[in-house]
Amino acid sequence: MKSFLTILKWISGGLGILVICFIIFANVRGGRTFDAPLPDLAASQDSSVIARGKYLVYGPGHCATCHMPMDKHAEVEAGAELPLIGGFELAIPPGIFRAPNLTPDVETGIGSFSDGHLARALRYSVREDGRSLFPFMPFQDMSDEDIVAIISFLRSQPPVHNPMETTELSFLGKTAVAFNLIGPVHPTKTPPRAVKIDSTIEYGEYVANAIANCRGCHTTRDLKTGAFIGIDFAGGMIMKDDPIANGYSFISPNITPHLTDGVMTHWSESTFINRFKAGRIHQGSPMPWGAFSIMTDLELKAVYRYLQALDPAPGKFTKTVFAPGDVLPG
Ligand code: HEC
Ligand code: HEC
Numbered sequence: 271m272k273s274f275l276t277i278l279k280w281i282s283g284g285l286g287i288l289v290i291c292f293i294i295f296a297n298v299r300g301g302r303t304f305d306a307p308l309p310d311l312a313a314s315q316d317s318s319v320i321a322r323g324k325y326l327v328y329g330p331g332h333c334a335t336c337h338m339p340m341d342k343h344a345e346v347e348a349g350a351e352l353p354l355i356g357g358f359e360l361a362i363p364p365g366i367f368r369a370p371n372l373t374p375d376v377e378t379g380i381g382s383f384s385d386g387h388l389a390r391a392l393r394y395s396v397r398e399d400g401r402s403l404f405p406f407m408p409f410q411d412m413s414d415e416d417i418v419a420i421i422s423f424l425r426s427q428p429p430v431h432n433p434m435e436t437t438e439l440s441f442l443g444k445t446a447v448a449f450n451l452i453g454p455v456h457p458t459k460t461p462p463r464a465v466k467i468d469s470t471i472e473y474g475e476y477v478a479n480a481i482a483n484c485r486g487c488h489t490t491r492d493l494k495t496g497a498f499i500g501i502d503f504a505g506g507m508i509m510k511d512d513p514i515a516n517g518y519s520f521i522s523p524n525i526t527p528h529l530t531d532g533v534m535t536h537w538s539e540s541t542f543i544n545r546f547k548a549g550r551i552h553q554g555s556p557m558p559w560g561a562f563s564i565m566t567d568l569e570l571k572a573v574y575r576y577l578q579a580l581d582p583a584p585g586k587f588t589k590t591v592f593a594p595g596d597v598l599p600g
Pocket of ligand 1: 388391437
């Protein structure tokens with residue numbers, strides 16, 4: 271009996287040590303830094319380059335939706351082009367994520383970051399200090415020219431001193447980094463130097479995937495790691511606890527041209543464009559309708575053509591908007 275108890279003690283002691291090792295491992299490896307190439311791109315002072323950057327930032331790229339204090343959200347959505355002083359905070363299982371100050375303030379913003387570091391954050395999801403960013407920003411396939419345009423615009427803003435807390439990973443978030451579930455991303459193909467801006471399907475694909483993140487919200491994802499688990503654009507991603515949603519929750523609709531399941535299968539091009547110009551209809555919807563409402567007709571046409579050319583994917587959601595207290599499926 272005695273020896274049995276001794277064995278049990280040893281086993282539980284061993285397990286305890288294993289658990290402690292695991293916690294230390296996750297904490298240390300969860301904060302590690304990564305090597306990723308520093309793109310050889312430099313900001314420009316050309317006014318047309320800065321104008322393109324400004325359009326991407328406040329329009330399809332919707333950077334201002336996140337890199338802004340939450341109490342400014344309504345103003346930004348209504349079209350105010352305020353400096354990107356940071357402040358949006360999202361508390362989800364992997365941690366509390368805070369979108370930083372992107373004005374050129376040296377102490378609290380990007381003033382001390384090199385152009386290469388900013389380009390690396392967008393293309394490889396590696397932050398200035400070498401740690402990896404969580405997948406909020408799927409810009410890895412953006413062209414060199416558009417990255418330069420964005421950086422040039424960021425540098426042209428007035429510097430605003432805005433000290434704020436930084437992202438804090440939870441144990442789950444650190445474990446995800448420790449086990450490579452989260453880490454740097456890479457372009458899916460050699461990023462183009464420039465893309466032709468026109469109403470073609472090709473340009474629509476570029477806008478939807480490399481700039482506006484349509485795929486990121488309209489595809490089912492694992493909420494712990496952000497990994498894509500559903501068919502692209504077939505919807506189904508559950509969005510709840512969004513700080514701007516006032517208690518509402520959403521399931522993104524299917525935007526493939528599936529005959530019965532796609533929400534926009536029977537929309538004409540002008541219905542689509544007008545829907546975007548109309549802005550947010552459902553209170554609290556996380557879709558950045560305000561930012562998208564300034565997208566050009568040409569760009570919206572291209573996105574429409576791209577979406578209507580996708581393979582129809584099944585997946586119907588009887589409801590996509592849930593008022594506070596409504597029960598979400600799953
Ligand atoms: C959906 C919200 C969201 C959008 C849209 C968004 N960001 Fe971010 N951004 C974040 C969050 C959150 C972080 C911090 C993430 C983390 O700590 O893992 C971040 C981090 C960054 C960083 C890293 C700074 C550093 O420490 O190195 C840069 C640069 C950046 N964003 C630029 C942009 C630009 C430019 C755009 C638009 C083209 C943009 N972001 C759009 C949420 C967003
Ligand atoms: C941050 C998440 C998010 C992003 C990014 C996003 N959407 Fe949505 N989208 C939603 C949600 C949630 C809904 C359902 C609520 C609503 O209609 O506002 C929706 C609704 C829609 C609808 C149906 C509107 C209606 O009136 O029935 C269309 C069409 C659509 N999105 C297309 C797009 C396209 C195209 C893009 C990229 C340019 C995009 N979405 C980007 C989350 C998103």
